[in-house]
Amino acid sequence: MPTKEQSLSLYRTMQVIRQTEEALARSHQAGLIHGACHTYVGEEAIASGVCAHLTHQDAVFSTHRGHGHALAKGVPPRELIAELFGRATGCSRGRGGSMHLFSPEVGMMGTSGIVGPCILQAAGAGFTFKLLNQPHVGVAFFGDGASNNGAFHEGLNLAAIYQLPAIFVCENNQFATEIAITYSTRNPDVWTKAASFGMPGVCVDGNDAGAVWRAAGEAVERARAGGGPTLIECKTYRTRAHAEGMRDGGYRSMEEVEKWKARDPIKLYAAQLTSQGQAASGELDAIAAEVKALVDEAVEFAKASPYPDGATATEHIYA
Amino acid sequence: MRDITFTAATREALAERMAVDPSIFVVGEGIGPRGGNFGTTLGLYEKYGALRLCDTPIAERGFVGLCCGAAMTGSRPIVDFMFFDFILDAMGELFNQIAKMQYMSSGRLTMPILLRGCIGIGSSAATHHSGSYYPIFAHIPGFRVVVPSNPYDAKGLFRTALRSDDPVLFLEHKNILHLKGPVPDEDDDYAIPFGLANVAREGRDITVVSLGLMLRKTLEVAEKLAAEGISVEVIDPRTIAPLDMDTILASLKKTGRILVVDETFAPCGIGAEIIAQVNERGFDDLDAPPARLHGAHTPTPYSPTLEAAVVPTPQSITQAIRDVLAE
Numbered sequence: 001m002p003t004k005e006q007s008l009s010l011y012r013t014m015q016v017i018r019q020t021e022e023a024l025a026r027s028h029q030a031g032l033i034h035g036a037c038h039t040y041v042g043e044e045a046i047a048s049g050v051c052a053h054l055t056h057q058d059a060v061f062s063t064h065r066g067h068g069h070a071l072a073k074g075v076p077p078r079e080l081i082a083e084l085f086g087r088a089t090g091c092s093r094g095r096g097g098s099m100h101l102f103s104p105e106v107g108m109m110g111t112s113g114i115v116g117p118c119i120l121q122a123a124g125a126g127f128t129f130k131l132l133n134q135p136h137v138g139v140a141f142f143g144d145g146a147s148n149n150g151a152f153h154e155g156l157n158l159a160a161i162y163q164l165p166a167i168f169v170c171e172n173n174q175f176a177t178e179i180a181i182t183y184s185t186r187n188p189d190v191w192t193k194a195a196s197f198g199m200p201g202v203c204v205d206g207n208d209a210g211a212v213w214r215a216a217g218e219a220v221e222r223a224r225a226g227g228g229p230t231l232i233e234c235k236t237y238r239t240r241a242h243a244e245g246m247r248d249g250g251y252r253s254m255e256e257v258e259k260w261k262a263r264d265p266i267k268l269y270a271a272q273l274t275s276q277g278q279a280a281s282g283e284l285d286a287i288a289a290e291v292k293a294l295v296d297e298a299v300e301f302a303k304a305s306p307y308p309d310g311a312t313a314t315e316h317i318y319a
Numbered sequence: 320m321r322d323i324t325f326t327a328a329t330r331e332a333l334a335e336r337m338a339v340d341p342s343i344f345v346v347g348e349g350i351g352p353r354g355g356n357f358g359t360t361l362g363l364y365e366k367y368g369a370l371r372l373c374d375t376p377i378a379e380r381g382f383v384g385l386c387c388g389a390a391m392t393g394s395r396p397i398v399d400f401m402f403f404d405f406i407l408d409a410m411g412e413l414f415n416q417i418a419k420m421q422y423m424s425s426g427r428l429t430m431p432i433l434l435r436g437c438i439g440i441g442s443s444a445a446t447h448h449s450g451s452y453y454p455i456f457a458h459i460p461g462f463r464v465v466v467p468s469n470p471y472d473a474k475g476l477f478r479t480a481l482r483s484d485d486p487v488l489f490l491e492h493k494n495i496l497h498l499k500g501p502v503p504d505e506d507d508d509y510a511i512p513f514g515l516a517n518v519a520r521e522g523r524d525i526t527v528v529s530l531g532l533m534l535r536k537t538l539e540v541a542e543k544l545a546a547e548g549i550s551v552e553v554i555d556p557r558t559i560a561p562l563d564m565d566t567i568l569a570s571l572k573k574t575g576r577i578l579v580v581d582e583t584f585a586p587c588g589i590g591a592e593i594i595a596q597v598n599e600r601g602f603d604d605l606d607a608p609p610a611r612l613h614g615a616h617t618p619t620p621y622s623p624t625l626e627a628a629v630v631p632t633p634q635s636i637t638q639a640i641r642d643v644l645a646e
Contacts, residue, residue: 059392093425102424109391110423117384117416124388124396131344131370131394138388154381161376316426317460319484 002213006052007278008287010209013048014266015291017068020077023295024067024084028244032303033084035097040068042207042239045265046171047072049212050139050232053220056107057136059125061118064099065171065238066111069141074106078298087305094308095316115176116151118142119168123155126164126229137223138166145176147190156231160197165223167216170233171206177242178251191233199229206234207265210272237263322499325467325491326358328474329435331505333360333397336481337367340395343481344371346382347399356401357437357496383409383434387416390432395481403436403490404450417486418461429484430461438466439492439532440582440619440630449619451531451583454592456488457560463487463513464560468534470500472557475511483513492532514561518570522552525643526570528593529580530556533631537580540636551640559589567593568601575606576643580631585613607646612639 002010021039028037040047043065051072054060062069070080075091083090084098091103099113109125112118118140125138146152147170159166170190174181181188194201202219204211212234219230237260241248248257273279323331337343345360351374354361364372375382379400386396400406406413413434420430438451456462463485467473473491480487503509519534520541529537534555541551552570556563571577577597579590590611597609615629631639 059388061388092423095425096423100423102427104391104424104427109388109428110420112416114411114415117387117412120381120384120412121388121391121416124385124390125392127344127385127389127396128342128392128394131389132342138392150380151384154376154378155384157376158378158381158385162370162373316422316424318463319421319426319429 002210004278007273008283010048010052010213011269011273011284012287012291013052013072014044014209014269015288016077016294017044017047017071018266019291019295020071020080020298021067023299024081025240025244027081027085027299034086037084037098037244038065038242039240039244040065042260042265043171043173043236044068045209045212045269046169046206046234046236047141049209050167050169050216052213053217054107054137054139056105057134058139059107059109059122059136060139060141061109061121061125062111062141063115063118063143063146064111064113065143066101066141067098070101070103070108070111073108075101075103075108076298077295078301079103081298082302082305085302085305086307087302088308089301089305115142115146116149119146119151119155122166122168123159123164126159126166127162129165130162135224136165137220138164139169140166141169141171143176144170144172144174144181144190145179145184147193148184156194156197156199156229159229160199163226163228166229167219167223168229168231170231171236172233173236173238175252180251189233191231194231199231201231201233203233203235206236207263207268209265209269320501320503323470323502324497324499325470325473326496328470328502329477329491330359330361332474332477332481334363335505336478337363337371342394343397344373344394345397345399346373346375346386348375348377348401350374350399355399359399359435379405379408380412384412384416386432387412387420390430391420391428395431397433397435400434400436402448403438403452404447406434406436414459418459421485422461430486431484432486433480433489434486435489435491437493437496438490439494440614440626441494441532443621443623443626444493445621446618451490453488453490453559454583454588457589461486462560463558465489465513465558466530467491467557468495468531468555470498470502472511472517474502475509476557478510479513490531494532495535511557513558514563515557516563516566517555517557518552518566519555520551520553522550522574524550524574525576525578525640526552526554526567526574527578527580527640528554528556528567530559531582533580533582536631536633537636540633540640544637544640549640549644562592564596564600568597571597571601572604575604577609578639578643579611580636580639581611582614582630584616585611586616588613607643610639610643612636
C-alpha cells in the first residue's frame with residue numbers, strides 16, 4: 001500500500017496529466033498546436049502509477065501517445081505545452097512536437113512517431129544498466145497496437161535472454177487508431193505473451209491507479225534486484241479521439257465510450273482514497289486547484305515563448 | 320611497422336579500446352566464443368566475457384534497436400552484422416531512430432554506436448551476401464560512413480570510430496579482409512580523422528576516385544598505365560560521409576580530368592554526388608566531361624561468369640580511363 005504522501009502524489013500526477021491534456025485539446029481547437037496532438041485522457045493511472053517508482057536516472061521510452069509519460073516522468077507542463085506550440089522553450093526546443101518529446105535530464109528518453117522501437121530501446125537502456133552495474137531500469141510504454149509488431153517480440157525476447165532490468169508496460173486501450181485488438185490478434189490478452197519469452201507477465205486494471213502502482217512496484221523492485229524484465233498489461237481505454245480533430249465514431253460505440261468515462265481513473269482513485277480515509281475530499285480539491293494554476297501558468301508561458309530561429313534548423317545533426 | 324591483415328588491424332584497435340573503456344560491448348551472431356564469422360572478435364570473448372561479447376538471436380531489428388537505447392543511456396555498442404546485407408532488416412531503427420536521435424533531442428543525447436559489416440561482390444556469395452549499399456546511408460543526415468581500403472587506414476579509422484559520438488558505419492570489403500599491409504606497432508596511437516581523403520598515388524593526367532576493393536584495383540591499373548606514360552592520380556576518400564571534396568577538387572585542378580570508380584550502383588550514387596560537386600565547384604578545371612564507372616544496376620548473381628560481369632574490372636577501369644583521356 002502506498003503511504004498517504006505517495007497516494008496524494010499519485011493523485012496529483014494524474015491531475016497534472018488530465019488538466020494539461022484538456023488545456024492542449026482547447027489549444028488545438030484554438031489553432032495554437034501546429035501538428036498532431038494525441039491525448040492520454042482516460043489512461044492517466046498508468047503513467048502515474050509506473051513513474052511513481054522511478055528516479056530521473058531510470059530511462060523511459062514512449063510512443064506517440066506520450067504526453068502522460070513525459071509529465072509523469074517529470075517534464076514540467078510548461079515545457080510540454082511549449083513544445084506542442086512549436087516554441088524554443090519546448091522540451092525538444094521545437095524540433096519534435098507531440099510525438100518527439102525529449103527530456104534526458106529527467107530520464108525522458110523520447111516519445112516516437114513510430115510504433116515499436118521504444119520497446120527495443122528500453123531493453124537497450126536495461127543493457128547499459130546491467131553492463132555498467134547501475135541500479136536503474138529501462139521502461140517502455142506502448143499500446144496494444146505495438147504488441148503485434150516485431151519489435152515487441154524481438155525486444156521482449158532479448159530482454160529475457162539477457163535478464164535485463166526492463167519493464168514493458170502495454171497500455172491496452174483496445175484500438176490501434178481504429179483497428180480493434182480483437183481483430184488484430186487471436187489472443188488479445190497481451191500479458192499472456194510474456195510466457196513465450198519466459199518472463200513474468202501480469203495484467204492489471206489500467207484505470208485503477210493503486211493496482212498499477214502495486215504491479216509496477218513489484219516489477220521495478222525485481223528488475224533493480226537483478227531479477228530481469230516484466231511485462232505488465234494495463235487494460236484501459238482512451239476516451240477522446242485517436243488524435244485531436246479526428247472523428248471518433250464508426251469503429252466504436254458512444255455507449256462504450258460513456259461506459260469507460262464512468263470508470264474515469266481519477267474519479268475512481270479519489271473515491272478509493274476518500275472511502276479508505278487516506279484523504280479528505282477537500283485535500284483532493286486543493287490539489288486540483290493547485291494544478292489548475294500550474295497549467296494555466298504553463299499555457300501563458302508557452303504562448304509568450306519565442307519560436308526557434310530558423311537559422312538553427314540544421315544544428316545538432318552530429319555530436 | 321609490421322605487416323598485418325585488415326581484420327587483425329581492426330581487431331587490435333577494438334581490443335585496445337575495450338581494455339580502457341568498459342562501456343564498449345559488441346553484439347552480433349557468432350561474435351562470442353566463435354570470434355566472428357570473419358574473425359573480427361577472435362580472442363576477445365575469453366578476455367571480456369559474454370555480456371561484452373554478446374551473441375544474439377537472429378533478430379537484426381531487435382538488437383539494433385536495443386543498441387540504440389543502450390547508446391542513449393551511456394554505453395558504446397558495436398553491432399557486428401557479419402554480412403552487411405543483414406542490416407537491411409533494421410533500417411527503420413537506423414533511419415528513424417539512430418540517425419535522428421541527436422537532432423530530436425536538440426543535441427542533449429549522443430549516439431555513439433558503431434555498425435560494422437562485410438560488403439562486396441566477388442566470392443559467389445550471391446545477392447543476399449554481397450551488398451554494399453553505402454551511398455544510401457550517406458544520403459541520410461546523421462551517419463558517418465567509412466569504407467577503408469587497407470590495414471593502416473582500417474586501424475586508424477576504427478580508432479576514430481571507437482571515439483565518435485555519432486553513429487558510424489564501418490564497411491569492410493570481404494576480398495580485402497585478408498590483405499596484409501604495413502601497420503605501425505601497437506604502441507603507436509595514430510588515428511585517421513573522418514573526412515580526410517588519402518592521395519593513394521600521385522599523378523598528372525587524370526584523377527580517379529575510388530574506395531575499398533575498387534581502390535586496390537585502380538592502383539593496379541595505374542601502375543600498368545604508368546609503363547605507357549599515362550600518369551594517374553588515385554584518390555581514396557576513405558569516408559563518404561563526410562566526403563573530402565577539397566582533396567578531390569585540388570587533384571582535379573592539377574589533372575583536369577576525373578573518373579569515379581565504385582562497386583555500388585550508379586543511380587543516385589557516389590559517382591553522381593562527386594560529379595555534381597565537381598560541376599558546382601570545379602567546372603572550370605574540367606578538360607573533359609567527368610565520368611563514372613559503377614557496378615551494374617542489378618541484384619548480384621551467383622555464377623562466377625555472371626558475377627564478374629557486374630563489377631568494374633581492371634580491364635573496364637583501364638578502358639574508362641582511356642575514354643576520359645581521349646575526350
